[in-house]
Amino acid sequence: MSKDRVRVVVTGLGATTPLGGDVASTWSALLDGRSGIRTLTEDWVDSVPVKFAGVAAVDPGEVLPRPEARRLDRAEQFALIAAREAWRDAGTPEVEPTRLGVVVGSGIGGITTILAAYDTFKEKGWQRLSPFTVPMLMPNGAAGWIGIEIGAKAGVHATVSACATGAESIGYGIEMIRDGRADVVVAGGTEAAIHPLNVASFAAMRAMSTRNDEPLRASRPFDKGRDGFVLGEGSGIVVLESEEHARARGAKIYAVAAGAGYSSDAHHIAQPEPTGAGIRLAVQRALEDSGLTGADVKHINAHATSTPAGDVVETIAIKETIGSHPLVTATKSMTGHLLGGAGGIESIFTILALTDRVVPATVNVDDLDDGIEVPIVRDEPHKLPDGQIAAINNSFGFGGHNVAVAFTTV
């Protein structure tokens, strides 16, 4: 592994997901194989062909004081809750403000704010818009609020790359520390898009599962019967820190954030490139950036969204770049797809798999699809070997974004 540059470690984790309001409850639900998907009861479900989603297990309105919640978009609420947990988990570190950064993005931004504000505007006029409408709808809003809260002055950034956003944010955070711009970076992704217009728009692409009679079995990556992704919401955020800074303050270290690899398909705005060339390039670059070989990588948290087009080609790319040995799982089978939040929570799951030496099982794989030649963890969690090992989180997004983030045991 590379010794000639700053090593970056993970010292804090925070999440709010369809499975739980924090990291511990989410992780334990994942290991139990529980589903966070539920039938929607809102009036609007009659107008859309998809009637279920991965709604956040704990409503952010129950966590945040009302004066704070009312000036935040729901995506910002999730991010602030996750960031606070991660920051506490890291021991509320004392950091020189100009050495502290934030990279938190969202795939869509404050879309529920935009739509509700437009209704208010049309019905009641501009004077009745909240003066916080703009900071609520802007996709960098979550990063800005987190930066204010922790006093981050090294730079607050928001990467936007659809469903690769959370992973790209973590990659960017690693780079900020390696480049010497910061000692500590709070990084991750957030999304709150369970709104009829989003459901209708994804349904218009024929990208969503319509298994309305069996919502808990709708998200089924790698299964022959998969028919689309299941929309989820929430946020996953980590605290990245230079190893030197973390050691100096005696911080608990979860894992090494070893490196990231990026590529772009230059193929189609929404469809995966059918040979997996972009995925291979991103994973290969993650290995190179981390100083790892395929043999070091024992586990992959796959992007695998449960769409017919994407899941199998990802496993082929994994086999070609890493080998046929890594234990592969798709946690979206339980959380649904958090879009910009996905790379954040799935990086956390990848890190916890390393620290606990266990990979959660993919649920709903009743009939493994043809052409999958890597071991898919199913039925029950699978142990990871002892010793120094690595794991990779894959995240891909509309636009042709491919991001792979590599973590290793400490």
Place this chain on the structure above:
Amino acid sequence: MALTEQEILAGLGKIVNEITGIPAAEVTPEKSFVDDLDIDSLSMVEIAVAAQDEFGVEIPDDQLKHLKTVKDVINFIQA
């Protein structure tokens, strides 16, 4: 019938608490919204809009900037 200072103060305290979380009891006539209660200009807009609804008076933007203290708002509403 015109509202008394106490009635307006109670209404303002409720609005300020709803919008900022500041306890209504801290909203007293001599307090400055910015200097004493630490309320930013965006929240002041929200408070003004809510006060317009509550007390049925129009607070134009060019007047709002002169309303520095709680007492200023009470006087404006009573005027």
